[in-house]
Amino acid sequence: DVKVTQSSRYLVKRTGEKVFLECVQDMDHENMFWYRQDPGLGLRLIYFSYDVKMKEKGDIPEGYSVSREKKERFSLILESASTNQTSMYLCASEPLLEALRDTEAFFGQGTRLTVV
Amino acid sequence: EDQVTQSPEALRLQEGESSSLNCSYTVSGLRGLFWYRQDPGKGPEFLFTLYSAGEEKEKERLKATLTKKESFLHITAPKPEDSATYLCAVQAQNTDKLIFGTGTRLQVFP
Numbered sequence: 391d392v393k394v395t396q397s398s399r400y401l402v403k404r405t406g407e408k409v410f411l412e413c414v415q416d417m418d419h420e421n422m423f424w425y426r427q428d429p430g431l432g433l434r435l436i437y438f439s440y441d442v443k444m445k446e447k448g449d450i451p452e453g454y455s456v457s458r459e460k461k462e463r464f465s466l467i468l469e470s471a472s473t474n475q476t477s478m479y480l481c482a483s484e485p486l487l488e489a490l491r492d493t494e495a496f497f498g499q500g501t502r503l504t505v506v
Numbered sequence: 507e508d509q510v511t512q513s514p515e516a517l518r519l520q521e522g523e524s525s526s527l528n529c530s531y532t533v534s535g536l537r538g539l540f541w542y543r544q545d546p547g548k549g550p551e552f553l554f555t556l557y558s559a560g561e562e563k564e565k566e567r568l569k570a571t572l573t574k575k576e577s578f579l580h581i582t583a584p585k586p587e588d589s590a591t592y593l594c595a596v597q598a599q600n601t602d603k604l605i606f607g608t609g610t611r612l613q614v615f616p
Contacts, residue, residue, distance in 0.1 A: 425606075430608060433604075434606075480550070499547075499549050
């Protein structure tokens with residue numbers, strides 16, 4: 391089974407702190423994604439990466455950065471956490487869509503981040 | 507602009523009472539439409555991918571259908587364990603990005 395593992399289920403951080411959310415996948419997938427999920431807003435894409443050291447902005451990249459030094463690991467960084475970044479953060483991975491038709495994104499269990 | 511709208515926001519069913527969830531979309535060339543199930547406090551779990559109008563897929567009590575403007579997730583004789591939020595997402599041509607709807611929260615009572 392594909393496994394996408396996020397380093398923490400729950401995090402509480404203070405305003406202004408630098409926060410790292412880690413995600414690791416074990417299926418050699420090329421694509422990895424970071425979403426945040428808020429009530430009434432659904433899942434919104436923050437950043438995605440389709441290869442090592444490659445990244446593209448999603449719909450809401452402001453206040454975030456990412457790092458992909460190895461294929462299996464995709465990190466989300468909150469440079470200076472703010473209270474409006476309190477949310478559920480979800481990481482996902484999938485193989486290159488050009489390679490396979492019947493593919494889907496596999497999600498991690500989520501990290502619930504609270505910024506106080 | 508690519509967009510996904512799900513309805514209803516919430517649905518309460520009696521066990522055995524069949525119903526349908528709707529996902530309306532606008533996208534500049536559909537590459538695929540995805541249905542996910544999400545339990546509270548967990549990440550979404552993949553259910554189906556549909557690629558072209560007229561396509562249908564089934565899994566246990568769930569059946570997904572697709573037209574050029576919308577998809578339905580039909581739930582036949584639901585059980586309490588089907589209670590979850592069901593998410594719909596679309597993917598446009600030439601992109602790997604998924605655009606999600608806000609989901610339908612389904613509660614099935616015994």
